[in-house]
Amino acid sequence: MVTQLEISASRLVELIGLLLRVAAEEQGTSFYALKPLHLEQIVEQVLKDYQTRTEKKRLCVSLQMGENLPEVNADYEQIRFVVQTLFHNAVLYTPDEGTVNITLRKVNDTRVRLSVTDSGIGINQEEFPFIFSKFFRGKQAMLIDTEGAGLGLFLTKTIVKRHGGSITASSEGEGKGSVFVIELPALNA
Numbered sequence: 001m002v003t004q005l006e007i008s009a010s011r012l013v014e015l016i017g018l019l020l021r022v023a024a025e026e027q028g029t030s031f032y033a034l035k036p037l038h039l040e041q042i043v044e045q046v047l048k049d050y051q052t053r054t055e056k057k058r059l060c061v062s063l064q065m066g067e068n069l070p071e072v073n074a075d076y077e078q079i080r081f082v083v084q085t086l087f088h089n090a091v092l093y094t095p096d097e098g099t100v101n102i103t104l105r106k107v108n109d110t111r112v113r114l115s116v117t118d119s120g121i122g123i124n125q126e127e128f129p130f131i132f133s134k135f136f137r138g139k140q141a142m143l144i145d146t147e148g149a150g151l152g153l154f155l156t157k158t159i160v161k162r163h164g165g166s167i168t169a170s171s172e173g174e175g176k177g178s179v180f181v182i183e184l185p186a187l188n189a
Contacts, residue, residue: 032075032162036187039072039079039112040065040104046083047102050091058097066105070186072112078159079184085152086116086180094120094177111165111183123171123178131169132157160184 024030047054047063054061072079090100098119107113123131127138134154160167165184171177 030078030162032078034073034075036071037074037076037079038069039074039083039114039184040069042076042080042083043102043104043114046080046087049084050087053091054100057091057094059091059094060097060099062099062101064101064103064105069104069106069112070109070188072163072184073187074163074184079163082156082159082182083114085156086114086182089152089180090116090118090120090178094118106186107183110186112186113181113183115179115181117177117179119177122174122176123169124174125171128169128171132167156182 043063043065047061087100087102094100099117100119101115101117103113103115103117105113121138124138131138132153134151157167160182163184165182167180167182169181170179
């Protein structure tokens with residue numbers, strides 16, 4: 001009983017934190033401490049943080065990084081949230097023994113591109129226009145994770161745009177996995 005109460009309290013604190021983050025983003029009061037960062041270090045740390053989860057699901061996780069990746073001018077905590085959200089979703093919505101591929105490379109020496117590709121549940125084409133909307137959750141996603149708030153991708157898009165970047169998503173449909181791609185301006189581009 002006590003453990004269940006602790007879990008419920010932890011989820012409530014997490015939800016309140018997300019709602020506060022959304023409110024701050026919408027009001028433009030979020031503070032961004034921009035500094036030169038190596039995106040590959042953030043990606044490697046997130047993969048390490050999720051190692052137990054990926055091993056438990058027996059996922060095949062691959063990381064491909066280009067050489068001489070430029071730094072990005074970014075807020076560490078905000079960009080870590082973005083990377084964590086994209087990887088978390090890939091792990092959560094990919095069935096056991098599936099694949100998650102992460103690619104990090106530079107684009108024309110002006111941008112750094114992070115792609116997260118999974119063999120998960122995919123995205124229904126009718127739901128595509130709404131995936132970055134606040135509180136939206138796809139039907140298949142709700143069946144797998146009944147407690148999600150539908151704020152992760154909304155915040156991810158908001159944060160990436162505030163960094164001067166872009167985010168896109170693609171999927172060939174339900175059961176065919178998805179691809180999320182963010183691009184951030186390279187420092188000194």
